[in-house]
Amino acid sequence: MKRNWSKPLAVMFVLAAMLPFAACKKKPPTTTESARPSESPTSPSETRVSPPSNPRPQDVSSDALNGSVEEMNRRGYLQDAFFDYNQADLRDDARTALAANAAWLKGHSTTQFLIEGHCDSRGTTEYNLALGDRRANAAREYLTSLGIDGSRIRTVSYGKERPFCNAETEECWQQNRRAHFLFTAK
C-alpha cells in the first residue's frame, strides 16, 4: 500500500515541474502531446519531459513548399473567410481564419497568393461583381493589418460566376459567400 501512495505524489511533482514550460510556450504541437498528463496513472519513469523543440521556419517551409503551386493549393494551408448575405464585413470566424492564415504566411514569407471574392446566386450579376471585390479586399486589408506585406497579395472578384456549389439552399449560399485563397508563387 505504501508503494501505491508514493506514485501519485511523484506524478504531481513532475507535472508541477512542467508548468513553466506550458506557460511560456505557445502551443507547440509536437511537445504538448508528450507533456500532457495522462489520465491513467503512470510511473515517473514513463513521463519524459523533453525540452520543447523549436523548429526553425525554413524547416517547415521546405515541407510545405514541396511540389507545385497547384499541389500546395490542394493541401489547403490557407483557410477561406466566409461572409453574411450581401455583406463584406468580416465576421469573427472570418477573422479567426485570416489570423491563422497570417501566422502561416509569416512563416512562409516567399509565398504570393490571390484572394478571390465570391457571392451567392441570389443577387444580381453586376452588383455581385462589385460585392466580391469588396470581400476579397476586406480579407486583404485584415491580412495587411496583421503584418502581411500587401505586395504579396492580389485580389479578383468573380461575383457569382464561379460558385462552389449550385443548390438553392442556405448551406450552399453560405459556401459561395467567401474570400477564397490560392497560391500563385512560392
Added chain:
Amino acid sequence: MRRASPLRRWILSVLVAGIASAAVAQPTPTAPKTEGGVIVITAPSGRKMSLAVPPLLAPGVAALQSRVSEPFTATLRSDLEYSNAFVVTDARTDPSGTRDVATSEAAGRWLATGAEVLVDTRGEVAGDRVSVEARVWDLKSRKLIFGRRYSGGATYVERIAHTVANDLIKEFTGKAGTFLSTILFVSDRDGARNKEIYAMDFDGRNPRRLTNHHSLILNPDFHGGKVVFTSYVHRYPQIWTMSPDGSGQHELSTGLELNASPALSPDGSLIAFSGSSKGNPDIYVMNSSGGGVRRLTSTRALEASPDWSPTGRQIIYTSDQTGTPQIWVMDAEGTGARRMTFAGNWNDEAAWSPQGDKIAFACRNEGDFNICVMDFATGNTVQLTSEGANGHPAWSPDGTKIVYQARRAGSTQIYTMDATDGKNKRQLTSGGGSNMQPVWLP
C-alpha cells in the same frame, strides 16, 4: 399615295393611347395589383391595327411553295405579330379568290374577317433570285397605302420578309423596324466554366460565336459601332472592345481592379465602368480608344453597373450608400447624384431607353428578381415580369421591346417582351447551357 396620313394618325393615336394608359398604370379594366410601390401589370393593354397577311402568291411547283412562299409568309406574319403595332388575322378566315380590292364588295369580304388592312404579297422566282411585290391596302377606303418591290436570293427569303416588315413598321409607326437587328449575349454553351459572346438574329435564329477567350466574358454593351465587354482571359477582369462581328478585339488597361459592367457612351467615344481601387468600387470613365481613366463617384459605398442617357449627359448606376442597392443618376461629370428608386430592397442593372424617357432595371422586393420600368420624369414604376428570376434588361433600338434574362426551372434563357406592359413575351434561346446578359444592336 405614300402619305396615308389619316391612317397613320389613327395608328399613332392608338399607340399613344396605349403608352398613355401604361403611364397612368391603368392599362385594362383589371385593377393592377401593387407590390411595394410598384404596379404589377397582369393583363394586356391598347388596341392594335388588324392586318390580313395572306400567303405570298408565287406561281410554280409545290417545291417552290415550300422553299419560298411558306418561309416568306411565316416570317412576315411572325414579325408583324411580334411588333406591338399590329394584330394579324387568322389565315383560315381569309376569303378565297381575288385579292383585288377595287370593288367595295371584294374589300367587304376582307373587312368581314376583322381585318382593316390587307398586306398582299406576290412573288416571282427566276433562277436563284426572288422578287416580291408588296401592296398594302386600307380596306375601308380601298386606297393603296404602300406599294414596293423587293428582290434578293431565294436562299434568304426570310431576310426579304424582314425587310418588308421593317418597311411596314416604318410606314405605320414612323419608327425603324428591328426585324433585321442583332442581339449579342453571353453563353456557357461551349463549356460550363467558360462564357463567351454570341450573336443571334432578333428572333433568336442563327446563333454564332464571336469570341474565343476560353475564359469568363461578361456584360457586352454596344454603341457607336463598338462592342465593349469584360474578359478574365488574363486572369483579372479587363475591359475589351471589338467590332460587332467579333473582329478587332482589343484589351484596354485601366490600372484598376474589377473593371466590370462597361457601358459605351451614345457616340461610342467613352466607356463608363465599375472600377475598384483597394476594395472601393466606384463608377469610372475612360476613352474607348484607351487611356483617360477618371473616377466619377467618390463614396465609401459600392457603385456599379453604369449606363448612359441617350444624350450622353447623364449616367444611371447602382449604389448601396443607403444600405441596399438602389438606382441613382448623376451628370456625366459625376456631379449632382440623386437617388432614383425607393421601392424594393435590391435594384440593379439599369438600362436607359433609347428615347430617354424610361429606365428598365432588375428589381426585387420579396422573392425573385423581376424587370421593372420607371418613367424617368415621374418615377412611376411598373413591374413587367412575375415568373422566375429575371435580370439584365436591355432595350430594342426602337424602344418598343425589352430583352432580358430569366431563370426558370434552373435554366437561364433570353426573352423579349413589350416595353410598355410586358406583353408578348417570347423566349429566344433554349437549351445550349445558360444564355444571358443580352444587348440589342440596331
